[in-house]
Amino acid sequence: MRWDWRAGRDRLVHLWRGSLRVRTIVITLLLSAVAVTVIGVVISTSVRTNLFDSRRDQVLAEAGRATEQAQSMFTTAAELGETVDAQATADSVLSSVQRSTTARYLAFLWVPGQDVPRTVDPRASAAFETGAIAVSSELRATTIDSDATTIAWQSIAVQSSEGADPGIMTGSILDTITAGRYQLYLVYDLADVQATLDFVQSTLLLGGFGLVALFGGVAYLIVRLVVGPVRVAADASEKLAEGDLGERLPVKGEDELATLARSFNRMADSLQRQIRQLADLSRVQQRFVSDVSHELRTPLTTIRLAGDVLYDQREDFSPTTARTAELLHTQIERFESMLADLLEMSRYDAGAVQVETDPTNLVRLVEESIEAVQPLAAEKGSELRLVAPGGYFEAEVDVRRIRRILQNLLGNAIDHGEAKPIVVYVDSDQDAVAIAVRDYGVGMSPAHVERVFDRFWRADPSRQRTTGGTGLGLAISLEDAAVHGGELAVWSKPGEGSCFRLTLPRRLGDELSGSPLALPPDGEVAA
Structure with missing residues (x-):
């Protein structure tokens, strides 16, 4: 059986980096060995010189x-x-x-x-x-x-x-x-002088080994006394980070470690109170949004029915009244869309989202989404292009949620594309599938890019939008990507356009190690 030097080296490096106890003991042994060696050489040289x-x-x-x-x-x-x-x-x-x-x-x-x-x-x-x-x-x-x-x-x-x-x-x-x-x-x-010198040197050598071993034992004892409680504190911190808010450190004695334990416990108590307060507030807010959204649906249905009657009879009205009926119809549709988005966000906040996946060809899904927004793109003067070089395009996804992401990204690209071509890239490898929507419009500044996924945020609130919107589309898209175990990333520069890239694992539950597409993708289609 051959020794794998690279694996052994990696294990040693991991042990060195991952253990404060090992580093402390090894450094103590090395420094004590150097010190004992120097002292032994000096003493041996002095004794030899004096004897001679x-x-x-x-x-x-x-x-x-x-x-x-x-x-x-x-x-x-x-x-x-x-x-x-x-x-x-x-x-x-x-x-x-x-x-x-x-x-x-x-x-x-x-x-x-x-x-x-x-x-x-x-x-x-x-x-x-x-x-x-x-x-x-x-x-x-x-x-x-x-x-x-x-x-x-x-x-x-x-x-x-x-x-x-x-x-x-x-x-x-x-x-x-x-x-x-x-x-x-x-x-x-x-020869008698040499024998005396040999005896002195052997005594120094044995004494040096004994001293180094003694220093190592003292270092081990001290490290065990100090690092042990630190390790307990680290484990308790990990449990706190995982949500076990009741974890506390044992307090023993009156020394510095006991002071650290008491301070840690006070901090944990404070965090527990604040997190519970925030959790209660969050539940109240989520319940409020959910209740308001549900309660608004009943009167909205009545308003929608009345608005549809007025909208269907708008030709019998005066021009001013007809225009009012059209505006009422448009705003009711937008209100319904906002309520649907609010309900969806409340489900995500409550952790009540269920994903129903099926093996799906994402190229075909992208083609259907492009066909759905083709009239809007033609109205704005933007050409939609699809670049799909081939690969493992089938993945386990919730079709409804992925279609919603694509429609949102395509709608944003049409709104901000400045009537320039919009390119949709689809590529994949053995583990992941990526979809990128690239426009060559106005783009965004770095400050806007940082907030692009915030709820109800828009880069330019005064800008006319063809597809309407509630300001929740990208926030919901980010949640839809996360629930699949994927990621939604963005690249943008002012004057050069923007690119949103959706990366999904081909099998639900797998972890992503990268994306098949660069951001922005290589080999861009010129505007």
Whole structure:
């Protein structure tokens, strides 16, 4: 089974963004790890430097004493004259040096370029002969050029079967008086210093891990104490947002979290009272509109009957009376339309709307709606065009409500289209169907676009309207689209016209993820 790196990365990103607890603990661990690492490096470096400096000073002091003692022995032997063997004296001096120092290796080498004969053989530990230890040219030059009181030194690596150990090599000059000058090299092993340093570093490492774990535990405890109540408050807020107005936070103690809980509960109480007041007011308003609309229908029916009688007999009246009968007939029709719209809005407000869907070919539905408003368009001089490139045009919709949306959008386009072509686009994909009505008329400003779906609002109340209207058409259309799970969007610019786009899911209950049509649609038909 192969690991899906992208899915794993997405899960980690989601966990990082979605959990304050995880972010806090991880950041605390990272920062504490960095701090402990820096402190550990500083301490380790300081300890290493102090150990090395202390051991170096000890080695130089010891090598200086050994050199001084050896030189004294050579001087004493020279004062005795020819009765003393130079080789025996050198052997005795080197034995004394080995006994009086802690040096692990020794080398006694001739200084080249002297005029005196070499009567003492050079000596060196086996490590020098095998190449485990070598005198560098820099140390050799420094030693030869130094005087008898100067001790040269250099850090080296002492090779062994277990690897390389750190060490210090000292170099000094010994004058045998009778056999010339020789170089004395002493090698000190610093394995004990390295062992001490390793112990200190391992202790610092274990202590660092312990500190980081301790910081992580403290961070977890603090985050749990703080984030836990915050999580409870977030859950309570979600329940309040979903309508559970009785949700409250438990109050424990007198600290800041308890103060937060009390403040939250007071806020929830205030919201509950205000929402109930608004809900009661809304129900009163909805009931008032519904009751008034129903009560007006009875007298309106009587007025309509009387108006129809007068309208049918208008030819027998004088011109003034006939015109009055015509105006009365028109306004009664508009009044009936307004009552119907008010009743529809009251149903939406009361949540009593029921959708009856059937599989419907929306292209055919658009064609029928265009045919219905064709006389009005011809009267205004606007040409209606349909652009339907093909696709999944069948959808589950309430035909009556979608036809009402189309008639409203087409009527508005005819009213504001300035006798220019009106283009209706229909397009679809596998999940959604979109219908766009595009006119090239006066258009609207951004401020008007924001209010275009408000109830009883008109962009230009003084403008003559061919199709009449109550100011509720777009508001009802927006509700009709929403009850299908769709959306009704608008685009408009002054002087360039407007475009309303209706997007519906092909199956009722599906969520929209986009629209098959751009807003305004691409490839517009020129005006």
